Amino acid sequence: MALPTPNLDDRRFQQLVDEAKRYVQQRAPEWTDHNVSDPGVTLIETFAHMVDQLIYRLNRVPEKNYLAFLDLLGVALFPPAAARADVTFWLSAAQPETVLLPSGTEVATARSETGDAVVFGTTEDLPIVPCELKALVTISAAGEQANRTKDLDLGKDVPCFQAEPAVGDAMLFGLTNAVPRCVIALRLDSQVEGIGVDPRQPPLMWESWDGMRWTECAVFDDSTGGLNRPGEVLVHVPAGHAASAVAGVQAGWLRCRVIAPAEGQPFYSESPTVRVAEAFTVGGITAVEHAETLTDVPLGESAGVAGQRFRLDRAPVLTDGEPPVVQVSAGEGWQDWQVVEHFGESGPADRHVTLDATNGEFGFPPAVRAPDGTLHLHGAVPPKGAQLRVPKYRTGGGRAGNVARGTISVLRSSVPYVSSVENREAATGGVDGETVSEAKVRAPHQLRVQERAVTAGDYEQIARQAAPAAARIRCLPAADEPGAARVLVVPDAVADTGDQLRFEQLIPSEQLLSTIAARLDERRLLGTRLIVEPPFFQGITVVARMSTAESDLNRVQRDALAALHRYLNPLRGGADGTGWPFGRPVQLGEVFAVLQQVDGAELIDEVRLFPADPITGQRGSPVERVELAEHALAFSHQHQVVVRSTGTSAAPR
Numbered sequence: 347m348a349l350p351t352p353n354l355d356d357r358r359f360q361q362l363v364d365e366a367k368r369y370v371q372q373r374a375p376e377w378t379d380h381n382v383s384d385p386g387v388t389l390i391e392t393f394a395h396m397v398d399q400l401i402y403r404l405n406r407v408p409e410k411n412y413l414a415f416l417d418l419l420g421v422a423l424f425p426p427a428a429a430r431a432d433v434t435f436w437l438s439a440a441q442p443e444t445v446l447l448p449s450g451t452e453v454a455t456a457r458s459e460t461g462d463a464v465v466f467g468t469t470e471d472l473p474i475v476p477c478e479l480k481a482l483v484t485i486s487a488a489g490e491q492a493n494r495t496k497d498l499d500l501g502k503d504v505p506c507f508q509a510e511p512a513v514g515d516a517m518l519f520g521l522t523n524a525v526p527r528c529v530i531a532l533r534l535d536s537q538v539e540g541i542g543v544d545p546r547q548p549p550l551m552w553e554s555w556d557g558m559r560w561t562e563c564a565v566f567d568d569s570t571g572g573l574n575r576p577g578e579v580l581v582h583v584p585a586g587h588a589a590s591a592v593a594g595v596q597a598g599w600l601r602c603r604v605i606a607p608a609e610g611q612p613f614y615s616e617s618p619t620v621r622v623a624e625a626f627t628v629g630g631i632t633a634v635e636h637a638e639t640l641t642d643v644p645l646g647e648s649a650g651v652a653g654q655r656f657r658l659d660r661a662p663v664l665t666d667g668e669p670p671v672v673q674v675s676a677g678e679g680w681q682d683w684q685v686v687e688h689f690g691e692s693g694p695a696d697r698h699v700t701l702d703a704t705n706g707e708f709g710f711p712p713a714v715r716a717p718d719g720t721l722h723l724h725g726a727v728p729p730k731g732a733q734l735r736v737p738k739y740r741t742g743g744g745r746a747g748n749v750a751r752g753t754i755s756v757l758r759s760s761v762p763y764v765s766s767v768e769n770r771e772a773a774t775g776g777v778d779g780e781t782v783s784e785a786k787v788r789a790p791h792q793l794r795v796q797e798r799a800v801t802a803g804d805y806e807q808i809a810r811q812a813a814p815a816a817a818r819i820r821c822l823p824a825a826d827e828p829g830a831a832r833v834l835v836v837p838d839a840v841a842d843t844g845d846q847l848r849f850e851q852l853i854p855s856e857q858l859l860s861t862i863a864a865r866l867d868e869r870r871l872l873g874t875r876l877i878v879e880p881p882f883f884q885g886i887t888v889v890a891r892m893s894t895a896e897s898d899l900n901r902v903q904r905d906a907l908a909a910l911h912r913y914l915n916p917l918r919g920g921a922d923g924t925g926w927p928f929g930r931p932v933q934l935g936e937v938f939a940v941l942q943q944v945d946g947a948e949l950i951d952e953v954r955l956f957p958a959d960p961i962t963g964q965r966g967s968p969v970e971r972v973e974l975a976e977h978a979l980a981f982s983h984q985h986q987v988v989v990r991s992t993g994t995s996a997a998p999r
Contacts, residue, residue, distance in 0.1 A: 347747045357401060362394035402529050413782065421789045422689070423701035425662040427815050428637040428740065429747030431466070431769045433754055434529060434997075437480070439473065440626040445763050447472040447632065450639055452758035453767050455749055464746055466634035466754060466773070472631040474528055477521040479623055481595040487514030487604075491595045495520075497617055503619040507571055507604055511614040515548075515604045520597030524910050525951060526587040529629035530600065533580045534615065535622035536572055541574055548572020549607040549614070552579070555599040556586035568772075573602070573618040582631055594995040609964060633979040634754070634769075636747025636776055637664055645672065650730025651842050652713035659743050661706030662779055666696035666861075667816075670739040672699050672708055674728045680735075683710075683947055689724035693951055698725045708739075713800035748774035748840045751978030765980050772840040772851065775858075799869045805831055809878075812865035813858055817917050820881070820928050830875040834928070834977055835862060836916060843914040845919070849960040851918060851979065854880050885958030885983035892989055896946040899989045906944045913940045916979040929976035934969075941987075950990060958983045 357365075359506060367390065370377055437445065454463040482494045486508050487896050494504045507515035519532060539754075543549060550572055562829045569577030581600060589598045645656040663670060672721050673680040683697040689711050692698045698971055700709040711725025714824040728734065754769040768798075791807050799805045805821035813819075816837040824830035837858060839851035863878040870876055888910050894902045913936075914920050919926045934955045941950050958965035958971045958985045974980065 347863065351948060357398075359398045362397055363391055366394065376620045391681050396804065401502065412786065412971070414916070416785065416789055419789070420794065421792060422702055423704040423782070423816055424811070425665055425779035426743035426779040427666045427775055427777040428635045428664050428743040428879070429745075429749070429773040430469075430633055430635045431749075431754065431773035432631050432632045432820055433466070433468075433767055433769045434629050434631050435472065435474070436629040436766045436768070437627070437759075437763050437764070440478055440531075440628060440686075441474075441763050443476065444961075445474040445630075445761070447474070447630070447764070448762055449763060450759075450916075453634060453754050454756045454758050455829065456756055463756065463760065464636060464749055465638075465897070466636050467631050467638060469495075469635055470630040472527060472630050474525050474627060475525045476627050477523045477525050477528075477625055479519060479532075479625040480522045480597045481518075481520030482595070482623060483520065483593045483595070484519040487512045491593050493595070495595075498623060499619070500619060502812050503621050505617040505619050505731050506602070507614070507617040507762065509617055511604055511617050512604050513604055516615075517602045517620075518592060519602070519625060520592065520595050520628055520760060521600065522597065524587045524589045524598035525583050525586045525627060527631050528583050528627050530949070531579050531626055531628045532581065532600075533622070533624040533626075534573065534620050535576045536570065536573055536618050536620055541618055542612045543572045543574065543607070544611050545571025545574055547608060547611055548574070548995050549611065551603050552581050553601045553603060554583045555588045555590055555592075555601070557588035557590055560601060560603075561586065564822055567841045574621070577950060580628065592676050592734060601804055608962065609793075610671065635740075636744070636773065637742035639740050640736075641738050643739065644649060645734035645736060645738045646672070648732040648734060650726035650727065650732075652721075652727050654710045654728075655709075656734060658706035658708075658736065660742070660927045661700060661704065663703040664739060664740040664743050665703050665705050666743075667740060667777075670701070670736055672719040673735050673737055675733040680737075684730075692725040693990045694723040696725050696727065708736075715740075743776060744778045745776045747773055748838065749773050750840050753844050772842070773839065774838055774851075777814045777838075778896060780814075798871075799831075799866055799874075800871060802831070805833055805866060808866055809833055809835070809862045809867055813862050816854070817828070817861070818860065818925055819862075820977075822928075824875070824877055829873065829876060831866075831870070832877045832879070832977065833866065834881040835859060835878060836881060836925075836979070839917060839924055841911075844908045845915050846908075846982070847911075847915065847917070849975060849983075852880070852883060852958075852981070867995065881916075881928065881961055882975060882978040883916065883942070883981040884932075884978045885960040885970060886964070886971065886980050887956040887958040887983050887985060888914075888937055888976050888989070889954040889956065889986045890937075890941055891949055891951040892941060892944075892951075892987065893949040893951055893992050894946045894989055895992050897991075899991060902944065902946045903987050903989045906941055906989070907998065909940050909944050910985045910987075911982045913937075914980045916981055919980070926980040927975050930980075931973040931974055934971065951990075 350769055367380055407791040445625045451468045452465055454465045457463040482498050484492050497504050504515045552561050552563040552565055566580035587598055592599055636942055638752045669685050672683040683699045685701045686698045713721045713723050716722055719851045751769055751772045757767050799808055802821040806819050808894055816835050818836040820834045822832045835854045837854045839847055841847050859878050866876055896902050916926050938953050954968045956968055958963040960981055
């Protein structure tokens with residue numbers, strides 16, 4: 347058990363007043379009026395209030411000592427982390443020249459009656475490069491190339507693929523410029539209709555060439571129905587898009603490739619054709635973060651002594667990106683002083699500083715007296731009179747930046763030709779700074795770990811310290827490799843509506859995985875192999891039929907679906923609301939009980955439970971229990987609930 351915190355004086359205001367009145371009766375018995383209207387009682391209450399404040403401050407002494415001990419042990423508060431999101435900047439119209447969005451361009455959510463706008467800034471420059479269609483090339487699955495540019499110029503119907511399309515056939519669009527991170531509109535006029543594919547899920551993949559390989563592109567919208575009718579295809583070209591030569595034409599290439607259809611979906615019965623094709627840039631995509639970047643911030647003037655400390659005017663300092671440096675004036679230029687965790691390995695000439703990110707305080711190396719009386723410098727000391735500055739650092743962050751998709755819609759910076767902005771995915775990664783009470787809980791665990799990853803709990807604790815933005819972390823032994831540690835990471839995610847998460851929101855970014863892997867790699871035991879990856883997500887589909895006496899059937903259906911998404915949630919689901927436990931099976935009876943608790947549910951007529959693949963959408967046969975491996979989490983996937991009014995009948999499909 348934890349050691350009890352002493353209460354040095356537990357008297358309160360009323361107890362002090364009563365005690366003073368008892369002394370009055372002993373020392374001045376002639377004073378008989380002890381009502382609150384008496385001026386003497388007023389004085390007693392005044393002094394009791396002052397003593398109560400002194401006692402409160404006295405009782406804070408153990409807590410201050412506790413914090414002082416934590417400081418001696420090197421336990422510092424974690425700073426906040428900034429949320430990040432990809433934002434699309436839409437042009438008002440295609441422009442003939444490049445539109446440059448400089449780094450730091452501000453966007454925000456709309457201000458509401460209950461809260462202020464959440465402001466984000468771009469992290470790098472975004473050039474929105476114009477383009478036109480330069481060439482059209484078709485390549486069969488066997489590798490036969492044909493330049494169709496002249497046929498297109500003559501207005502002929504150009505077959506996109508072979509007469510009998512095959513998987514691997516492709517149509518290449520050559521653009522006049524490489525357009526990395528831009529959104530390209532391909533306007534196509536097709537004269538073939540009814541070619542057999544499902545226009546909502548055509549067997550096509552759009553890709554861009556980055557100079558070495560083809561990279562898949564995200565398709566924002568396809569009004570052509572898979573090249574089946576006139577329309578536009580909006581394609582997001584990823585970073586790295588580069589110009590190269592294909593069929594003797596130097597251009598930036600996009601490819602539309604035929605792939606195998608999904609199970610149960612039709613394939614092309616004949617090749618679609620294109621008579622008119624145009625390409626132009628309609629927008630660009632870049633990353634934004636819930637932080638503000640400050641540049642050339644002065645720290646002060648060096649006194650030329652060891653152990654100096656300087657504090658920034660604005661804190662905290664975000665450390666989840668490139669670490670800040672301190673510059674010291676040296677003659678006509680500036681010298682960089684790097685931030686280190688401690689001065690234990692710093693030599694007398696090393697230009698090192700430490701950073702308390704929460705308070706924004708930089709510490710310069712101390713001088714330690716040796717037993718023989720000499721002073722040992724754990725780093726260089728800035729000369730007296732030298733000016734200090736921080737050339738660049740970021741401040742802000744917090745959970746307020748984890749906004750849902752579609753909410754970043756306001757352009758705060760004035761950028762010509764940009765008409766609107768939007769985030770197609772929720773912002774993630776925002777974490778509030780650690781509080782003192784949280785640090786007091788963490789400190790015993792940190793002291794037990796001692797910066798070494800030995801047990802599974804050590805791996806989890808160090809991983810949480812490295813990436814506070816991760817929602818769940820679990821360490822398991824690798825089943826196929828003895829002596830290997832498998833660390834499973836689930837990022838935090840903001841549901842679009844209620845608790846309904848999308849599968850792609852639960853996949854951690856490469857940056858998050860690499861941050862955890864780098865921290866654990868420094869602290870793992872020699873010979874231990876480390877695997878950092880996302881868990882396996884087992885899709886769960888519930889099909890249910892229920893009856894209600896309520897008149898609003900839609901409301902009951904929405905509540906039932908919300909209850910299922912809330913319960914089968916890898917982040918906040920399960921019986922205790924802390925996330926579905928790793929490896930815990932999903933049982934039909936528990937799902938039945940969840941639906942019974944829905945407000946208005948009179949009778950649960952039927953419940954079926956299906957294992958499903960959240961990637962392909964394929965589901966298995968109905969079962970009573972879905973088993974989960976120890977590295978797996980349950981994930982809600984396309985639940986179906988049919989609600990009927992009492993006395994009517996309906997059945998799920």
